[in-house]
Amino acid sequence: MADGTHIEWTDATWNPITGCSVVSPGCTNCYAMKLAGTRLKHTASRNGLTSPSKAGPIWNGEVRLNEEWLRQPLEWKRPRMIFVCAHGDLFAENVPDEWIDRVFAVMAVASRHTFQVLTKRPDRMLAYLSNQPLARRRWENIIQGELGRHTISPPVILPNVWAGVSAEDQSRADERIPLLLQTPAAVRWISIEPMLGGIDLMKSAGGTLWMGGQRGCGGTHRHNGQQGEVIHDRFHETDPTLPHHHHDERCGKGIDWVVLGGESGPKARPMHPAWAQSIRDQCQQANVPFFFKQWGAWKPVPWKLDRNEDETDAEYVKRSERECSTFAISQSGYLIEMDHKPWSWARVLPAPSSHHSVKLVGKKAAGRLLDGIVHDAFPKIERTV
16 A cells, blocks of 8 residues: 555555455456565565465455555545555455445545545446445444544445446456446446457447447437427437437436556566557547556567668668567467567568567556557546545
């Protein structure tokens, strides 16, 4: 837990609960899992949370409530965005509801902060937050009892809590996003990190459009009336009895925010630039804030450089070695290595169709520019001071 973090899309991390289990491909190189089984394995908050394996430490499903950190946000006076359970999952299978209640009670009291909750278990988050009247009573009991704040009565939906899911590929997006969109929350967001495949967010799996469309209407309306009439404060140029869509008072929001990043670390898997570009374009089309966190350890680079007229063979080879790569990733996510050698750069054939050359340079060198632009948009928020 830290008041301050290197995670680009938040201001601080808060780990009232630590521990998790592996549930999908995005977990393979989890930085929190590796830390819990190496440098932090003898600390009280991490001891016993991982088991050894041939691939290194792996979450074993054990979870821990860290009492000494539970009230930390109440001590932070300056409003900030706080990533909740950065080294675990608030809705992990073995986390008791009573622990979740205590975390939500603190978030309700610390209304000056914005809490970013991220889970790979949207089914449990949906079940917990769908029973909010009962949960609210439990929060209120903790607030007035354990926390001693007798004048605070939390709303049913906490306006300072953002509910998010991780989705590293289309399969996980199809599984998790429809559940997220059914979840009562002030803000719903997606973390596509590490991005391991192309994702279409302009879908309606689950019955409603994810972006651009609205919950509760499935992206379409039908009205009684005639062409040219104003219905629900909208002028209808076409027959209103036919399926169509527009925003009116019956609509709720879809996805409110998308964060995207490639994988970092020694065993990182590369990201095809077309995947990231597609998400950016989808967000722009749907007017959804987009945050590009990082390329990760691999950076897209040219497959072959145009040779300068006054460049010697040695100079061209040196520049090619510095700026190009023999590795390429396909649109389907397969990394290949082409067997051309440094001395043969001038005779290199074009990269295979649908492949893009990538170079292992590390997170810092790869940076976070997407087509030369920093994308760091956030949803508009209102904080209670």
